[in-house]
Amino acid sequence: MDMSQYLNVFMDECNEHLLALNQSLLELEHDPENSVVLDRFFRAAHTLKGASGTMGFNKMATLTHAMEDVLSRLRSKELLATPEIINVLFESVDLLEILTKRISEGKEEDIEIAGVIQDLRKFAEGDKSIQSAERRFSLQLRYLESERQQIIEAQPEGAKFYHIDITLSPGCLLKGARVFMVLREIEKWGSIIRSAPSLKELEDENFELRFIIGALSSNPPAELESAVVNIMDIDKIQIDEVDPDAMQIEKRVQDFAERGEKYKIGAIQTVRVDIKKLDDLMNLVAEMVINRSRLESLGAHIESKDLQDVIGQVGRLTMDLRDNVLKARMVQVDTVFSRFPRLVRDLAKDLNKEIDLEIHGGETELDRTVIDEIADPLIHIIRNAIDHGIETTAERQKVGKSERGLLILRAYQEGNNVVINVSDDGKGFDLKKVKEKALKQGLVNTERASELREDEILGFTFLPGFSTADQVTDVSGRGVGMDVVKTKIDSLGGMIHIDSEPGEGTTLSIRLPLTLAIIQTLMVQLGKEIYAIPSGYVDQITSLRSKEIKHIRKQEVFMLRGEVLPLIRLQHVLETPGAINPDLDELDVVVLRLGDRLVGCVVDLLLRQQDVVIKSLGRFLSSIKGIAGATILGDGRVALILDLRSVA
Amino acid sequence: MREKQAEVQEETRQLVIFKLGNEEFGVDILQAKEIERMVHEVTRVPRAPAFVEGVINLRGDIIPIVDLRKRFNLGNIDIAPETRIIVVEIEGSQIGMVVDAVLEVSRVPVSAIEAAPSITRGVDAYFLNGVANVSERLIILLNLERVLSVEEAQEVAKITGEQPGTEE
Numbered sequence: 001m002d003m004s005q006y007l008n009v010f011m012d013e014c015n016e017h018l019l020a021l022n023q024s025l026l027e028l029e030h031d032p033e034n035s036v037v038l039d040r041f042f043r044a045a046h047t048l049k050g051a052s053g054t055m056g057f058n059k060m061a062t063l064t065h066a067m068e069d070v071l072s073r074l075r076s077k078e079l080l081a082t083p084e085i086i087n088v089l090f091e092s093v094d095l096l097e098i099l100t101k102r103i104s105e106g107k108e109e110d111i112e113i114a115g116v117i118q119d120l121r122k123f124a125e126g127d128k129s130i131q132s133a134e135r136r137f138s139l140q141l142r143y144l145e146s147e148r149q150q151i152i153e154a155q156p157e158g159a160k161f162y163h164i165d166i167t168l169s170p171g172c173l174l175k176g177a178r179v180f181m182v183l184r185e186i187e188k189w190g191s192i193i194r195s196a197p198s199l200k201e202l203e204d205e206n207f208e209l210r211f212i213i214g215a216l217s218s219n220p221p222a223e224l225e226s227a228v229v230n231i232m233d234i235d236k237i238q239i240d241e242v243d244p245d246a247m248q249i250e251k252r253v254q255d256f257a258e259r260g261e262k263y264k265i266g267a268i269q270t271v272r273v274d275i276k277k278l279d280d281l282m283n284l285v286a287e288m289v290i291n292r293s294r295l296e297s298l299g300a301h302i303e304s305k306d307l308q309d310v311i312g313q314v315g316r317l318t319m320d321l322r323d324n325v326l327k328a329r330m331v332q333v334d335t336v337f338s339r340f341p342r343l344v345r346d347l348a349k350d351l352n353k354e355i356d357l358e359i360h361g362g363e364t365e366l367d368r369t370v371i372d373e374i375a376d377p378l379i380h381i382i383r384n385a386i387d388h389g390i391e392t393t394a395e396r397q398k399v400g401k402s403e404r405g406l407l408i409l410r411a412y413q414e415g416n417n418v419v420i421n422v423s424d425d426g427k428g429f430d431l432k433k434v435k436e437k438a439l440k441q442g443l444v445n446t447e448r449a450s451e452l453r454e455d456e457i458l459g460f461t462f463l464p465g466f467s468t469a470d471q472v473t474d475v476s477g478r479g480v481g482m483d484v485v486k487t488k489i490d491s492l493g494g495m496i497h498i499d500s501e502p503g504e505g506t507t508l509s510i511r512l513p514l515t516l517a518i519i520q521t522l523m524v525q526l527g528k529e530i531y532a533i534p535s536g537y538v539d540q541i542t543s544l545r546s547k548e549i550k551h552i553r554k555q556e557v558f559m560l561r562g563e564v565l566p567l568i569r570l571q572h573v574l575e576t577p578g579a580i581n582p583d584l585d586e587l588d589v590v591v592l593r594l595g596d597r598l599v600g601c602v603v604d605l606l607l608r609q610q611d612v613v614i615k616s617l618g619r620f621l622s623s624i625k626g627i628a629g630a631t632i633l634g635d636g637r638v639a640l641i642l643d644l645r646s647v648a
Numbered sequence: 649m650r651e652k653q654a655e656v657q658e659e660t661r662q663l664v665i666f667k668l669g670n671e672e673f674g675v676d677i678l679q680a681k682e683i684e685r686m687v688h689e690v691t692r693v694p695r696a697p698a699f700v701e702g703v704i705n706l707r708g709d710i711i712p713i714v715d716l717r718k719r720f721n722l723g724n725i726d727i728a729p730e731t732r733i734i735v736v737e738i739e740g741s742q743i744g745m746v747v748d749a750v751l752e753v754s755r756v757p758v759s760a761i762e763a764a765p766s767i768t769r770g771v772d773a774y775f776l777n778g779v780a781n782v783s784e785r786l787i788i789l790l791n792l793e794r795v796l797s798v799e800e801a802q803e804v805a806k807i808t809g810e811q812p813g814t815e816e
Contacts, residue, residue, distance in 0.1 A: 627693065
C-alpha cells in the first residue's frame with residue numbers, strides 16, 4: 001500500500017508526541033515518581049510505537065518499544081527514575097527526533113539505534129538482557145471462537161487438534177522454502193487452522209527460526225513427525241495435542257471496542273485540516289469582503305430600507321466569517337515555546353550554567369504560517385542569551401546576582417501585532433565593545449562613532465558577520481545569526497529591537513503581524529494610481545512645506561525631530577506618470593522605517609488606512625522588486641502593495 | 649485497425665485563431681482558458697518588463713496582462729471594440745494576452761503544420777511551434793512557454809531593473 005499520503009499526518013503526530021515526551025521527561029527529572037507524568041510519557045511512547053509500526057518504520061517502532069519496556073517498569077515501581085535512566089530516555093527521545101527527521105527525508109535506515117536500545121534494555125530487564133529477543137518473539141496461537149467450534153465439531157469424527165512447534169536450524173538460508181515444504185507435509189497430513197506467525201509472515205520469511213502451526217488431523221502425529229524431520233534444516237519438531245477448551249480465544253474485537261470507548265470523547269474536538277484548504281477558504285472570504293464593499297456602494301444609490309437592512313446584515317456576516325477563518329488559521333505560540341525548556345536545559349548543561357526559564361503568554365495566537373517561520377530565529381536568540389548573556393554561576397556570585405540565571409519568554413498581543421520578548425538577566429551588551437568592533441570592521445568612522453545613539457550601536461549586531469564573542473563556542477559566536485534572524489523577521493513583515501542594560505540584562509523584542517494573509521496598509525495616491533503601503537513600515541505621517549526641503553548633493557532631504565532624513569519622490573521609484581506633488585506647496589510625507597533607516601516618501605495624497613487581503617502577482621511577475629503583492633479594492637480595481645525596502 | 653487508420657487521417661489540432669496587426673496567429677485551445685473583452689481596468693506594474701501592460705482583476709484572480717504586439721515589436725495596440733484578452737495557462741499560472749481580435753476557433757489538420765522558417769513575418773522562429781497553411785491562409789503557431797516564459801520575463805525585468813531610471 002502506498003503510505004505516502006499518510007506520511008504528513010504521521011509526521012505531525014510524531015512531532016506532537018515528541019513534544020509530549022520531552023515535556024514529560026523534563027518534569028520527571030524534577031519529580032521522578034509523578035505517576036501522572038509517567039503515564040503521559042508512556043502513552044506518547046506507546047502511540048508512537050503503534051503509528052510507526054503501522055507505517056513500517058521498524059527502527060522507530062523498536063526504539064519506542066524498548067522505551068515502553070523501561071516505562072512500564074517505572075510505572076509499576078519496580079524501577080526508580082534515576083538520573084541515569086532519565087538521561088538514557090533523553091537520549092532515546094533525541095534519537096526519535098533524528099529518526100523522525102530522517103523519515104521525512106525518506107531514509108530511516110542509516111540511523112544506528114542498537115546502542116541506545118541496549119542501554120534501555122539494561123534498565124528494562126535488569127540482568128536478563130540477552131533473553132529479551134526470545135521473549136519478545138514468544139509465540140502464541142490465539143483462535144477465534146468460530147475456529148474453536150470447527151475443531152470441536154470435527155472431534156466426533158476422530159480428528160484431533162495439535163500444535164506443531166518447529167524450529168529451523170540457525171544456519172538455514174532458505175527459510176521460506178523450508179516453511180513451504182513443512183506446510184505441504186502438514187497439509188497432506190491434516191488441515192491447518194492457524195499459525196504463529198501468520199501464514200503471510202511465514203511466506204515473507206518474516207520470522208525468526210521458530211514457528212507454530214495449529215492443525216486438525218485424524219492421522220497419528222508420528223506420521224507427520226517422520227515426514228517433517230526428513231526435510232533439511234529442521235532443528236526441532238514437537239507435536240502436542242491441544243484440548244479445544246484450553247485454547248486461547250482472541251479478543252481482538254472486544255479489545256478494539258473497549259479502546260474506542262476510551263478515546264471517543266477526546267477525538268471529536270479537533271480536526272486536522274490541510275493549511276491549503278484554509279488558504280482557499282481565506283481566498284473565498286476575501287472575495288466576499290470585496291463584493292460586500294461593491295454591494296454597499298451600489299446600494300447607496302437605491303433607496304430601499306429592506307435593501308439597506310440586507311446589505312448591513314451581509315456586511316456583518318462577512319466580517320464575522322472573515323474573523324472566524326482567520327482564527328481557524330491561528331495557532332498558539334506555545335507550539336513553538338514548548339520546545340524551549342528542553343533547549344534551555346541542554347544548553348545550560350553544556351555551558352555549565354544554571355538557568356531558569358519562565359514562559360508567559362503561551363496561549364497568544366499567531367497565524368500558522370508565521371508560527372512555522374518564527375521557531376528558528378527564536379532558537380537563535382535563546383542560544384545567544386544563554387551563551388553570551390547569562391554569566392556562569394561563579395561570575396554571577398562575584399557581582400552579587402542570584403546564582404541561577406533567568407530567561408523569560410513572553411508573548412502578548414498588541415493591536416494587530418504579536419510581540420515576543422526574550423529577556424535575560426545577564427551581563428547585557430558591552431556597548432563599548434560593540435562600537436570598537438564596528439570601528440574595526442569599518443562599519444562606521446571614528447568621527448561618526450562618537451555621536452552614535454545607543455540603539456544605533458546595538459543595531460550593528462544585526463549586520464552580517466558581526467559577533468562580539470571573543471571565542472567561537474559550539475553554541476554561538478560565529479557571527480552568523482543575528483543578521484539571519486533579522487532577515488527572517490523582516491521577511492515576515494515584522495520588526496526586531498534590542499534593549500540592553502549593561503550588567504542588568506538584555507531584552508530582544510520581536511513584533512510580528514498576526515497574520516500574513518491580511519495586512520493593515522496605508523493607501524496613498526500618486527497620479528491616478530493607488531498603492532498600499534504596509535503599516536508595519538510606516539513610522540509616521542507628516543506634512544512638509546516645499547520650501548523646507550533642503551539638498552545635500554543632489555539628494556532632497558528634510559528635518560524631522562532634529563534628524564536629517566532623505567526625501568524620496570515615490571513617482572521616481574515607481575515611474576508613475578502624472579504625479580502632482582512637484583507642484584504642491586504642502587506635501588504629504590510618509591516616513592518609512594526601512595531596516596535601520598528612516599526615509600521620507602512624498603506622495604500626492606494620503607487616502608485612508610485599510611486592511612487588505614494580500615494576493616500574489618503570480619510567478620510571472622514574482623521577481624519584480626518593490627512590489628510585495630496586490631489587493632483588490634472595493635471598486636474592483638487592483639492596487640499594488642509596496643515593499644520599498646529594496647528600492648528606496 | 650481500420651479505426652486507427654481513420655484516426656490518423658483525421659488527426660487535427662483545435663486552435664484559437666487571433667489577429668495581431670495584419671498577421672493571423674494560433675494557440676492550442678487547450679491552453680486558452682478564457683477570452684475577455686477589454687473592459688477591465690489595467691493596473692500598471694512598475695519595473696515590469698515593457699511588454700507587461702499590468703495586472704487585472706479577473707473575478708478575484710490577479711492576472712498579468714502582456715501586449716503581444718510589444719512582445720514581438722509589432723507596434724502598439726490601439727484599443728478597439730474588437731480588442732480581446734486571451735487568458736492562457738502556462739506552467740500552472742494564468743496570463744492574459746492582448747490581441748487585436750479573436751477570429752475563430754477552428755480545426756487544423758496536423759499535416760498542414762510545418763516548421764517555421766527562421767523568421768516568420770517579423771517573429772523569431774524560437775517563439776514558434778510552426779506555421780499552418782490552411783486554404784491559402786498562413787497561421788503562425790505560438791510557443792507560449794517561450795513567448796511568456798518566467799525566465800525570459802525575469803531576464804527582462806533584471807535588465808530594466810538595472811537601468812538607472814530612478815534618482816537615488
